Amino acid sequence: MADDIGVRRRIETGELNALNALNPYLQGLYEPVARETTALELPVIGKIPSDLHGAFLRNGPNPAVAPAGMHHWFDGDGMVHAVYFENGRAEYRNRWIRTADYVAERAGQDIGAGGVMLPSARARPDNRRGELVYKDTANTDLVFHNGSLMALWYIAGKPVRIDARTLETLGGESFGGALPRHVSAHGKVDPRTGEFCFFDYSLYEPWMTFGVVSADNRLTNFQKVELPGPRLPHDMGLTGNYIILHDLPVVFTDSGLRNSRWQIRIADQPARFGIVPRNGRGDQVRWFETDSCYIYHVINAWEDGDEVVMTACMMTPNGYPPNPGYGPYAAMVNVLALHAVPVEWRMNLRTGAVTKRQLDDRIGEFPVVNLDMTGVKTRWSYHVSMAPEELQRFDGLYKYDLGTGQAQTWRFSPGVGGSEPAFAPRIGATSEDDGYVIVFTTDPEGKSEVQVLAARDFEAGPIARIPLPVRVPAGFHGTWAPGDLMAAER
Template structure:
């Protein structure tokens, strides 16, 4: 795609009209950027280690036009920001994800899709979108598999392949035409086998599915799991032999289903985790009931004797009442004020017992690990710490010891907003935390930088800071793509 202002129209507070002048998630730290940028010669404050080789990439919402109707932060077009490291140097790029819906709108077509705060496509009798009732943005996560990235969407959409260095959109991924339906955002790659394991769900039907794609991009298993009703899961766990699916008590209201609106509630029912054999059938799933809760993001899962262990961030009340200053966006702002703590669940596959242990009471989210340890016992997890503010702002990073719950802390400079980090193993690494933690940070004046921390000297702060030529708005998830595995 061209690197000029014609790619996107500038969205600024001055262009916002109507109720969107009250929408804080289109302004300040969250304001979308206007153009796609490439910068191959970046200034470095400090020194980039020469044993750091690969791409740090992060996804997030970035509307290509100023919204005219009610707009939820989650509805923006996917845009990926990336810094590629090699031989002590760095390159920066940002690109839109070329989903079918993005390309259609850029061609001037009405895609007929709704948004989280607007009626879905199902409210239009002439809609031909099927289960894609909202705009498919691929704006949520990035998974590195088979030499390139897949940009994924949290409501389950079409995976979009993206070059991990250039960010060029390569096209929709169907796994050789074998993908039966869609893929939700938080799939996992098993580093031992190269398999991509994913889940999918329906907004209105009582089932989930999970699937396995091998290292050569061949779909080898796809299973349906029946549920008591429609569910809205967000993540999953993966171990060597199992997937861990989430049946959580956040569901659509009857009015939401009837009116085709994103209206949800917390139902009076326990949370359930379903442990299913990765290469088995859906009816072999074993369910474990636990306290009512919601989970956005899993840190890791593994097998320990008879137990399947999962560590994740468990949501707790944020304590903020809806603020009338935001008008009709007060409820959105309130829900987006994440408040979660790290929790470990142990599920005994023999006795059916489940044990829960809260690791810490500090508020944090967006956990990441050394991806070489996905599905295996791991010690370290890196989380963002949350500023105690109404708007979602990451004010620092936490390095957790998942055994003891103790954490080292690094805080950004005053007012900066960070993003989900990624762990990059050092070339020739000899231990789990032998490498670097990389993160984007944006200041109130709109300047952005990427920071590189030595994971084994975490609380000392960055060993390198790289000012960027473009602002990086607050966004969602990122990952690390090893340089020697990025396909040419």
């Protein structure tokens, strides 16, 4: 679109060097936008329901300056895109997340750390924040807690507080100075207690941690869990009483550990799920072994009698060989071609048994549920459908029945890429799926819109489409922030 410089021109002007001209995750659907935008009067195709009140927000990478060296898609500065709904109207905003590293770089300082395709800066000049060996971007996840957002980073950085209404960065979050280390992406908020439960991990040391923050932002528990070696978990589960930690067989290579490089391998070992009382000690974790696998994203978890149940998207081989046409980015492209199916695990706390049930064979990821049902048994979840191609493009949405494994489908138009959706409960909702599914989409010409679907009439498609004045690049995770809770804190 007119506001963005095309990749060819960026190469001609020298803004994008020849090395990164081979990087598909800096082009097309993934090309970063150049500026922050506020649009208060948005057109609507159809009708925005009057009982939709709150904000749909999504995080993702958006380099503020064109990369000079090797660049992984995960390295970009975090940017939040948001649409706020009230009284049948909508507003759009996007803002960079002003992490400490973002602010320092924009001020011309050398932070002493780069991205994951470069050697990690294990001795970076400012390492007071712990083992922060890559640039901290807060670009991965968003969690609504205590009336505002926290932007989180998958390698585990410092949470960044953001105003959910204006997207103004409020500052780094240390829970009153009590946070000993970091917080990874994909912590969970218990809607019944308001507690934020999280985990953290060490890149090079054989342990991970978990913690609990109260509804009024006090760190009430923080525990270290010993492991057989360094691990790279990405998510966790949460039930009414337990946190579920992941010890999975994707680890650094010996060379990666020696040379401080992000080089990973699949180890010959089972997957383990560690169940621990959320207010328990690190030595109280009870491990359950199951078939070797990797999990990026949990759907939900709950307790059922003696069993702890966890549903998640389990990775399977994607079938794509590395494409030499992407040069040094071939391995990155191959790993990013997510190929996962929904699976249910049941761990019996009385017998120690683990059972596993694949719910469906359709390829999907980035699952979300009604956040009011986090930690309790859910029937419905909403996933993106993965396009059958090398690059990570979401070509539609699934609404899953987690009991039967059956799914309803909504496909975007050909060539369109979507985002992780969010479920927004209708004001006065009376059941789990009484509400709306909201998603960003971008077409091959760079035109973006927001689609609002009625969850109970999912396959009928959008009841409202909201064209946006700027392009929304592909990105990562989002959330729904209820309007009444946002208003209460402003």
